[in-house]
Amino acid sequence: MAGRITLTMIKPGAVKNEHIGHILTMISEAGFRISAMKFAQLRRSQAEAFYKVHKDKTFFNALIEYMISGPLVAAILEKDNAVKDYRELIGATDPTKADNGTIRKLFAESVQKNAVHGSDSDTNAQIEANFFFSTSERFTEDGYILL
Ligand code: ADP
Ligand code: MG
DSSP, X not given: OOOSEEEEEEOHHHHHTXXXXXXXXXXXXXXXXXXXXXXXXXXXXXXXXXXXXXXXXXXXXXHHHHHTSSOEXXXXXXXXXXXXXXXXXXXXXXXXXXXXXXXXXXXXXXXXSOSEEEOSSHHHHHHHHHHHOOGGGOBOTTSOBOO
């Protein structure tokens, strides 16, 4: 069964460009519930850990510089089929290939500065949610802490 959570980051460029509000509206209107959310400024070692699967890619160093260049917003989004549905809402990694109306089509500056992150599997969604949030920072619909 598909998991019910995914992890998003509104990346530093989209925060700087004042797109937080519009992106969160699109997330809400697509039927996701935000069960955890915060600003974070990643240290280099944290960004490297988050993106370690890409450490041998040519774009790795530039990606890390970008991700530590300012505050980002991290959030856990909840919905049936959260991973797949959120990847659809954000669109392709390269905004020139993203469908019209997707978050990346609307707000990405480039393939690197592509506005948002979305987990690529249920397993990674759990790992990434744990990377940013402790259990006491996650809330149910009734406002109870998710333990
Ligand atoms: P996604 O974020 O869509 O899952 P990847 O996991 O492949 O994409 O890549 C992680 C991030 O690395 C991308 O969101 C983007 O910021 C950056 N990136 C990916 N491919 C490139 C590229 N060819 N050039 C520059 N940056 C890239
Ligand atoms: Mg990815």
